[in-house]
Amino acid sequence: MRHLVVPFALNALRRGRSIEQFLGAAGTPEAPGIRWAELRPTAEGFALVVHLAQDIGGEGSYDLVEFPSFEREDGEEDFGCQIAVVDEPLAALTIAEKRLGAGRDRWVNQGMAGDEYRDYVRAGRPPCLSASQSEAECPET
Template sequence: MRYVEVRAAKDHFGIYLHTVEDVGSEALLDLDEFPPFDPDDESSEFGQLLGTAEDPLAALVMAEQRTRAERGRWVNENVVQDEYGDFIRAGRPSDAPPDGRPWT
């Protein structure tokens, strides 16, 4: 499973791509607890830095361009577990969710 994080730093915003093993269940929704997809690649454990931007909007645009992230799918850090829970309850479908937007 892949997800993108935009993280604020002192003078910029970092864009990180996380690739983790999908080991979740309704009892385990915290993506931070998932193991890296490739345990032999230490850099994947904390996410791959894709770039930096000076402001939040530029960071979102860069993330969308580099990862095909969907503008309508961005959520706050504490909401991602709810979105992942919806995905789990839907049976991990490969097609679009009920709102019609891609899961990615």
């Protein structure tokens, strides 16, 4: 079983382990991309980070952290955008659901979101797997 049941996801976070979730398509037809969420324990609590990368992979290339990111308007590469930091792991799951359309039953251990991407490729790259594409935008700082 690839997906973590909620108690296992919460325990992973409490033990200092990150969890991930592949969110699906992003970008445009001219510049296709993908998104995935990461919940990571930090000194401040539990951070929700969304990653956006160019969709350059396939069935034989699915290590998401190796995919090139899109350049931001300032010319810098985007290595993830921290959306929120909360005190409790369950609150982190809830924020991910509300802000990114993440499914509570779709979290995987760190490094396993690439397997979800491979399934996405095999399914023909459907246009949207998550409920909210627009919420992935980083707030202006």
